[in-house]
Amino acid sequence: MDQGPSRLTAIALAFMAVIWVSPFSWLILNAFNPLSTGQLEIPRAFGLDNFAMAVSGNAGRQFLNSMLIAAGTATLSVVVGISAAYPLSRLRIPGRNAFLWTLVLLRMLPSAGVLVPLYFAAQRSGLLNQLGVIIALTILNLPFTLLLLKNFFDTVPIELEEAAYVEGASLLQIITRIVLPMSKAGIAVVWFFSFTGAWNEFLLPLIFARVQDAFPMSVGLYAAFGTQGAINYGFLTAFSILYAAPAVGVYFLLRRNMNTGFAGVGVKG
C-alpha cells in the first residue's frame, strides 16, 4: 500500500507460486493418463479412465464415510463449543483462562498417546464405529475449539446485547440474532479447521473402523497400496485428487471469512 508493486517483487512472487504448485505436476499428469506408470512424463494418451476406476467400487461409500465423519465432527465441535464458549466468555467464572490454557496444554499430548485408552473406552461402550470416531475427534478438538470460539465471542461488544435486552429480546434471541451473526467468520473458521482435520484424520479411523464398509477415504487410500498388488498409480493419483477436492472446495466457499476469522486466533486467551 505504500509504494507501487515493484516488478521485481512480482516476478519473485510468481516464481515462488510456480515452485509451490510444481509438485502437483506429477499428480495431474498421472491421474489423466490411462497408461500411467507412476513416472513423471508427458502422457501419450489422455482420459478419465482413472477417475472412472476411482469412483467405482468402494470409493463412493468411502467418500460418504469421510463426509459423515468430517461434517459430523465439525458440526458437533462447533455446537458443543458455542454453547460452552458463550458462557465462558460472558460470565466471570474464576480461573476460566487458566482452565482453557491448561486444556490446550493437555492436548499437547501426542494423540497416539491417548489412542489406547480411547480405544478401550470405545470398545467397552460399543462405539467402534463412525459415531465413535466423531465423538473421539470432537473430544480431541474441543480445547482448541473452545479457546478460539471464546476469543471470537470476546470481540462482540456487550453493549449490543444490553441494547437488545432493553428492547425485550430473550437470551436465545440475543445469541441467535446478535452474537452468532457477529462471530460468523470465526465460527466458519473453526468449523473449517475441524472439518479438514477430521477429513484428513488417518490413525483414529484406521483403528476404530474394523470393517471395510466403514473405511473413510484416508484409510481407503492407504489400503489401496496393499490390495492392488503392483501399485496402480493411475488409480492412486485419481483417488488422491478426489480425496483432496472437498477440503479445497470448502476453502473456496469460506475464503472471504478466513482472514477475518484468523484475526481472532492471535488474541490473548
Next chain:
Amino acid sequence: MKNQANPWLTSNLLVLGLGMLPALLLIGALLYFTAWAFAFSFTDLALVGRKSVEWSWVGLQNFERLFTRRGFLESLWTTVVFVFFSAIVGQSVLGFLLAVVLRGTQSTIRSVVEVCIMLGWLLPDIVAAFLWSATTNQTGLINQLFVVPFGFPPINFINEYALPIVTIANVWKGTAWSYLLFSAALDSVSREVVEAAKVDGATPLQRIWLVQLPIIRPHIATNMLFITIWTFTYFPLIYAMTGGGPGTATQTLAVFLYNQSFSRGNLGFGSAISVAMLLIVGLLSLVYLRMLREPK
C-alpha cells in the same frame, strides 16, 4: 464486574450452565483418557500377548529406559532439528515475509500466491506425502529438471537427504497457516501508526522491525506456540514419506512413539514417550507464554 448488571445472563444462569454441560462432559473424558495415558507409562502393558492382560506396575523403569536405551535421545534431536527448521525458520519466517510483501501488491497477485500456498496446506497429509516422494525420487521432477539435464546421474533425494526433504515438505505444507495468521495480525496494526513512523523518516525495514513487529508480538507468540506443538507431535507426513527411515534418519519422537506403541506393541514404554513429549512441549510453551505476557 460487568455481568452483574447483565440481567439476560444472570436470570438465565441455569440455561447457560446446561449449555456448558456437554463440553464439560467431553473435557472430563479427555482428562480421564489423559490420566490413563499417564498411568500406562508406569506399567509394562503390551498391545498383544500375555502382558496385554497380565500387566504389572514397573515404577519408573520405562522412564529410565528413555535414557539408557538407544532411540529416545536420537529421536529428540531429530525432532528438535525438524521443528526448528521446518516450523520456526521455514513456516514462521517465510509466512511472515509473505504476509509483509503481499500486503503491498495488487490483489490479483496476492490471490494467486495465496491460493498456491493454501493448496499445500489443504492437501491431506497422505496425498502430500505421495507428491513429495514422487517429486524427489530418482525419476522425479527435481532430477528431471535440475540434475539429469546437466549430465549428472539421478540422485535419490528422499533416501540420501531424507531429513532435509521431509523438512522442506513440511514447510511447503504448513506455511499457509503462519501466513494467514500474520496477515490477519498485520491488518490489525493501525495505519496511523505506520504512517506516523513514515513521516518521522523510518525506512521500510525500520517500520517493519521497530513498529509492526512489536505490535503483533502476541500474534507471533501464539503462532510459535501452535506450530511448535503441532510440528512436535506431527506424524502422518513423515511416516507416509519415509516411515522414519532410512535407518532412523527421520525418526522424530512422534514416529518413535508410534513404532514403539503399535509396531512393537510396547504400550507402557510408548506412554512414557508421550508423557516425556508432553513435558518437553509444556516447558517450551511456558517460554512462549512468557513472551505473550507483556514486554520488558
